[in-house]
Structure formats: structure tokens, C-alpha cells
Amino acid sequence: HDENVSFDTVVNQVGSALAEQVRDASLAIYRAAASYAAERGILIADTKFEFGTDADGKLYVMDEMLTPDSSRFWPADEYRVGISPPSFDKQFVRDYLETLDWNKQAPGPSLPQEIIEGTARKYAEALQRLAGIKRN
Numbered sequence: 001h002d003e004n005v006s007f008d009t010v011v012n013q014v015g016s017a018l019a020e021q022v023r024d025a026s027l028a029i030y031r032a033a034a035s036y037a038a039e040r041g042i043l044i045a046d047t048k049f050e051f052g053t054d055a056d057g058k059l060y061v062m063d064e065m066l067t068p069d070s071s072r073f074w075p076a077d078e079y080r081v082g083i084s085p086p087s088f089d090k091q092f093v094r095d096y097l098e099t100l101d102w103n104k105q106a107p108g109p110s111l112p113q114e115i116i117e118g119t120a121r122k123y124a125e126a127l128q129r130l131a132g133i134k135r136n
Contacts, residue, residue, distance in 0.1 A: 002048060007019065007023065010022065010023075018053070018057070018059070021059050022051050022059065025049075025051070025059060025061075026049050026051075029049060029061075029065070029066075030044070030047065030049075033047075033066050036130075037073070037130060038076065040129050040130055040132065041075060041076045041077060041129060042073050042074065042075065042076060042088070042126070042129055042130065043073070043074045043075075043076050043079055044066070044071055044072070044073060045071075045072040045073070045074045045087075046071060046072040047065070047066060047070060047071035047072070048065075048070050048071075049061060049065050050062045050063040050065075068088060068089035068090060068122065068123045068126050069089070069090055071089060072087055072089050072091060073087055073088040073089050073126050074086075074087050074088075075088070087122070088122045088123065088125050088126035088129070089122065089123075089126065090119070092115070092118055092119050092122050093111065093115060093119055096111070096115045097109070
């Protein structure tokens with residue numbers, strides 16, 4: 001599970017210079033992506049970035065970012081304060097899993113075909129909206 005940590009905790013773990021680099025990179029990436037998505041009718045409601053450094057201490061993004069697996073994409077026109085609108089991300093699978101009697105330990109349950117196809121449709125809609133692809 002992802003864990004929220006304070007900036008001070010990060011400074012204590014990696015030092016202030018690297019912590020500031022990570023913070024500044026995270027904010028710059030998010031601001032650019034949020035602006036791009038907003039122009040296409042999508043709110044980036046939640047996301048994460050994973051960083052690492054090489055042997056010389058140069059900062060890199062270390063995993064995928066801004067995908068339906070690492071972000072929560074909401075249609076801006078359906079957002080209302082206090083509700084969770086439909087989304088174009090893995091929340092669809094999570095919502096299905098919450099209906100099962102499962103202890104949330106590996107291995108996870110098999111997904112029915114309609115959940116797999118529904119998830120694929122949501123991911124495709126995110127791509128279509130973000131890439132400006134016209135739907136048939």
C-alpha cells in the first residue's frame with residue numbers, strides 16, 4: 001500500500017537537496033499533466049510518481065506515470081463535491097473486488113470477462129480523451 005509521508009520525513013531519509021528535487025519534479029510533472037488533461041475534460045484526481053537515482057545521484061522517474069494504473073482520472077463534467085464520479089481507471093476493478101468475499105491476500109480472485117472488458121473500455125476512453133482520438 002502507498003503510504004503518505006511528510007516532506008520532513010523525506011528530508012530526513014534522503015536529504016534536503018534530493019527531497020527538494022523530487023518535490024519540484026513532482027509538482028512540475030503534475031501541473032503540466034493536470035493542465036493538459038483539463039483541456040480535454042479530465043481531472044487528475046489522484047496520482048503517484050516513483051523516483052530513483054543512478055550511481056551519480058541523478059534523479060529519474062522509475063516507473064510508469066499518469067496512466068489509469070497509477071492515476072485516478074475523472075470526467076470533469078461529472079465531478080461534484082462529495083461524490084466519487086465515474087472514472088477512467090482501475091477503480092472499476094476495485095469496486096468489483098469490494099463486492100466479493102475475499103481476504104485481499106494473494107492470489108487475487110479471477111476476474112470475469114465483463115469486468116476485464118469494462119476495464120479495457122475505461123482505459124480506452126481515457127486514451128481517446130487524452131490523445132484527442134475521435135470515437136466511432
